[in-house]
Amino acid sequence: MVRKTKRRRWTRDDTELTLLAVPTFVWYILFSFLPMFGIFIAFKRYQIFPGKSFLYNLIHSEWVGFANFKYLIESKSLYILLRNTIGYNLIFIVLGILIPVTLAIMISMIYSKRKSKVYQTAMFFPHFLSWVVVSYFVYAFLSYDKGILNSLMQTLGQERVQWYMESKYWPYILVFMSLWKSTGYNMVVYLASITGIDPSLYEAAVVDGATQWQQVKHITLPSLRPIIIMMFILSVGKIFYSDFGLFYQVTRGIPASLYDTVSTIDTYVYNALLSSTPIGMTSAATVFQSVACCITILLANWIVRKIDEDYAII
Template sequence: MHSSGLSPSRPKSAAPRRRSRLLRRLHEQRYLLGMSLPFVALVFVFNYVPIWGWLMAFQRYRPGRPFWEQQWVGLKNFTDLFQDETFYLALKNTLGMSLLGLLLGFTLPIIFALLLNELRAGLFKRTVQTVSYLPHFVSWVVVAGLVYRMLSTDGGPINQLITTFGGQPVQFMARSEYFWGVVVLSDLWKEIGWNTIIYLAVMTAIEPALYEAARVDGAGRWQLMRHVTLPGISRVVIILFVLSIGHLTAIGFEKQLLLSNAVVKDSALVLDLYALQNGIGMNKFSFGTAIGVVNSLVGLALLFGANAFFRRKTGDSII
């Protein structure tokens, strides 16, 4: 049997097909992409462009000199940092307050959202939700003033309650052992309502048929909460938990700065406040930058570590 002389047709290359699908998808989502461009630009300008400033950590930076005339010192700033006992104190305070805040500030908003979701009176539910997230918009300066007033030994409601039950007034703001708790509980009061919003939004997306099927099987409200609502928000909980772990060392310094005093300053020192005091307060700009670099790298390591752990356990990854 003779060949016809025609060469077999080659299959189309996969690359042009993928490129065609990509271009078609970009065209279909052109308006969405256009709306997102300003926000991507803001993130790039304010989160990625400043990274070049990390080079200061390897210099003996002097303001007023051009960048190329700065003295390069290699890892000296990092060596000095790891030999400074104050750094380890700040790291301990940062991780201690962060872990305590993660324990309370992550779990209690979920519980609060579950309870709000069970409310049937719409007006009462909306009122409670609005009142709970209003403190998010209050400045920490005002919150610090309220905390001082609430915990004052001179007519503060907390100490009045203690003395009513026969106790002695407690100087909460002058006792180092209470400082972490004061900061964490103040932050919890300020942010618990705001942190419930995303969970309530996810709960509204749970298929109502799941609740109906569970009720037919005889499930009560607690069973519905445990077997329908919690599994329905579990993926979002894991994502937010992993992101929270990545931010363990990035807790800011406003709370600690405003609520601290000379008596509790050792318990109030966190990495961001340590960097502020050295970088701007003492004009040690390179040393302060080195603190910020270490802080960011520790947070990045925690984020990737937590993501790897949950990817191994659940098979999902957020990165």
């Protein structure tokens, strides 16, 4: 950057601040930037030379250009993985904004603040659980021979269902579980914004004879716009990523019969990583994911910036 003013000299302050930043900088180099060079794996036919280090292997492996990507694209799985990853994410994004915003507005209107606190605390709870733990919760309901859902079905004279084998139920189960875990947290976030709205706006509206619904429409929702847009960009930026635990743990490791319904890019990569799939191909999938995501987040931000400069996050 060219500055007109005279360049400031390097001071003792700068040295001290640099020293303070160095540990974190080293962390970023090792855990964020070094892996970025790992994308080369996707363009190589990675070979293991006995007794050599990983870097040696990487450098001496043959360049294959986009062959790994071609293979990935030609395999039928890419279509399924993309469809599932993006499809589920779109549903999560839409419902993950609509439902929590509605609930936040509702809970802000409840008379008793004490009750409202109790509801918030209860609904916040799932946010603090890992998907491993949640998968046991789900199992208690869906297990074929012991699950309470099947006991209930039997009492009602219905057939027991092999929940973990029937793919048709899973889109609903996954969407439900995703919302179950995130709704409370998101609701509280939106509620925090609602609490911050200047009360005099509502007072003025009431004086003008505005109904409850008009107040929500003309005061609450517009005030929530910035945070909604921010949450939207953040989730669109992750549209090629899936919540691995949700898809992998809640289905109990993705049984074969559910593969087409619940596999996402992340579950594919995870399985490939721990199996004997060539590392180049697996890497191609993650590089595709990173690049696609980078483009999406910039695009989403660009669109938002077009609409309203202030709401862009970058």
